[in-house]
Amino acid sequence: MMDEPRFAQPIPNVTVAVGRDANLPCVVEHLGTYKVAWIHIDRQMILTIHRHVISRIPRYSVTYDNSNTWLLHVSQAQQDDRGYYMCQVNTNPMISQVGYLQVVVPPNILDIESTPSSVAVRENQNINMTCRADGFPTPKIIWRREDGQSITVERKKKVSPMIWVPNQLVGAPLSTDVTIDCHTEAHPRAIIYWVYNSVMVLPSKKYIIDYNENSYRAHMKLTIKGLSMGDFGNYRCISKNSLGETEGSIRVYEIPLPSTPSKQITHVMEPKETIPAVVSRNETIKVASQPEVLFPMKNDEGYAQRSPNGIPFERKGSLAIGQSFSYTDMPPKEFGVSN
Numbered sequence: 001m002m003d004e005p006r007f008a009q010p011i012p013n014v015t016v017a018v019g020r021d022a023n024l025p026c027v028v029e030h031l032g033t034y035k036v037a038w039i040h041i042d043r044q045m046i047l048t049i050h051r052h053v054i055s056r057i058p059r060y061s062v063t064y065d066n067s068n069t070w071l072l073h074v075s076q077a078q079q080d081d082r083g084y085y086m087c088q089v090n091t092n093p094m095i096s097q098v099g100y101l102q103v104v105v106p107p108n109i110l111d112i113e114s115t116p117s118s119v120a121v122r123e124n125q126n127i128n129m130t131c132r133a134d135g136f137p138t139p140k141i142i143w144r145r146e147d148g149q150s151i152t153v154e155r156k157k158k159v160s161p162m163i164w165v166p167n168q169l170v171g172a173p174l175s176t177d178v179t180i181d182c183h184t185e186a187h188p189r190a191i192i193y194w195v196y197n198s199v200m201v202l203p204s205k206k207y208i209i210d211y212n213e214n215s216y217r218a219h220m221k222l223t224i225k226g227l228s229m230g231d232f233g234n235y236r237c238i239s240k241n242s243l244g245e246t247e248g249s250i251r252v253y254e255i256p257l258p259s260t261p262s263k264q265i266t267h268v269m270e271p272k273e274t275i276p277a278v279v280s281r282n283e284t285i286k287v288a289s290q291p292e293v294l295f296p297m298k299n300d301e302g303y304a305q306r307s308p309n310g311i312p313f314e315r316k317g318s319l320a321i322g323q324s325f326s327y328t329d330m331p332p333k334e335f336g337v338s339n
Contacts, residue, residue, distance in 0.1 A: 003030040005089050008068060011099025016077050018105050024072040026087030026097070034089050036070045038062060041098070042083030048072065077103045079136065107139035128215075159216065161186040161239035165248040171255040174227055180250045181221040182237035189213075190241040194222050196233065224252070 008027040016022040028036060035050040038060075047055045048062040059081075061073045074081055082103040088096040113132040121127045133139045143151055162185045172178035184192055194201035194209065201222065203209050208223040218239075224231055232254050238247040 005029065005031050005034050005091055005095065007087075007095070007097050011085070011087055011097055013100040013102065015102040015104060016074075018079060018103050019076055022074040022077050022081075022101055022103075024074070024085055024087075024099050024101065026070045026072070027068050028070065028087075028089060029068050031068065031089070034091055037088045037090070038070075038072045039086040039088060040081075040083060041086055043080075047085075074101065077101070079103050079105065103136070105134070105136040107133050107135040109133050158243055159185060159187040160243035161190045161241055161246045163237060163239050163246050163248040165237065165250055168249065169251050169253065171253050172227055173255055173257040174229070176227055177223060177225050178227060178252060179221055179223045180235060180252065181219065182248045182250070184218045184220070184237075184239040185216055186218075186239055186241050186243075187216040188241050188243075189216075190218070190239045192218055192220050192237070192239045194220075195236040195238055195247075201235075227252075227254075229254075 005028055008029045011024055011026055014022050014024060024038075026036060026038070037049045038047040039045065040047055040055075045055060047053070047057075047060050051062065051064060053061060059075045059077075061075070063071045063073065065071070070087065072085065072087075081101060084098050084100055086096050086098050088094060110132045113130070115129040115131070119127065119129070131141050131143070133141055145151055163182055165182045167180070170178060170180055184190060192211070194207075201207050201209070206225055208225065210221040210223070212219045220237060222235065222237075232252050235250045235252060236247045237250070238245065
């Protein structure tokens with residue numbers, strides 16, 4: 001009677017750097033006519049059966065030493081290769097054992113997500129510096145000064161609320177929306193709210209409040225929808241914590257709506273009748289209406305119109321075809337009107 005297959009030793013856990021090759025051994029005694037298969041449990045993927053590679057990933061291969069060791073090769077290991085691998089023998093019942101492949105990734109500083117290597121700041125000002133890195137396992141970040149001096153980490157000091165307002169005067173037309181904002185700093189964390197006409201402003205369809213907080217700093221915005229006459233006035237941004245209270249004031253005032261330029265329309269008048277260019281001597285020309293000459297009347301107080309320069313005039317007289325006339329703002333002296 002032949003002995004049943006059995007594993008001579010467990011599959012070791014293997015750790016390899018990304019891009020390097022890894023080998024997982026499976027030692028089986030008394031295999032006989034049975035076959036050995038390798039399975040990647042995390043992917044639920046059959047990799048090899050006996051000497052044949054089933055997976056379509058070309059980085060997997062298998063070798064047999066003609067004794068009792070089946071070796072699974074993973075070339076240029078990637079992070080997706082990380083996980084549990086099963087060596088299985090098709091006995092009845094089936095026997096198997098599992099090993100783990102760990103693929104580590106060296107730490108890498110992410111320059112795009114970190115503070116630039118050179119930063120200028122004024123003395124006594126605050127500065128926040130960020131260092132981000134990736135890798136597997138997750139890297140531990142340590143800060144160190146280039147001159148070798150130690151970095152003293154102090155607990156956060158308590159800071160009474162401080163407020164600064166970017167725009168203290170904000171103008172907007174009626175029936176439009178307007179947004180006002182203020183910035184605060186405080187530690188411990190402060191309570192921030194808006195006040196208008198001695199009443200706290202609460203979120204509603206009329207008022208939209210937006211609040212963003214980053215560490216001990218906060219930025220609060222208030223949007224007023226559909227401005228009416230009752231919305232103009234002073235709005236107060238108030239910040240309060242256990243150390244004190246401070247406020248900033250913003251005045252919202254009315255400005256006129258920008259006027260749209262009117263379109264200029266030009267009217268062109270065309271003559272109703274035209275005079276032929278060539279007229280024979282025997283022909284008589286009939287004109288529907290002859291041009292009238294405008295001139296002032298001497299000693300006449302019954303006129304009702306005045307010329308552009310203030311001199312009264314009335315319509316009288318006709319001009320025959322072929323005669324000419326001239327018009328001036330001031331009439332001739334013989335009409336009795338002096339300059």
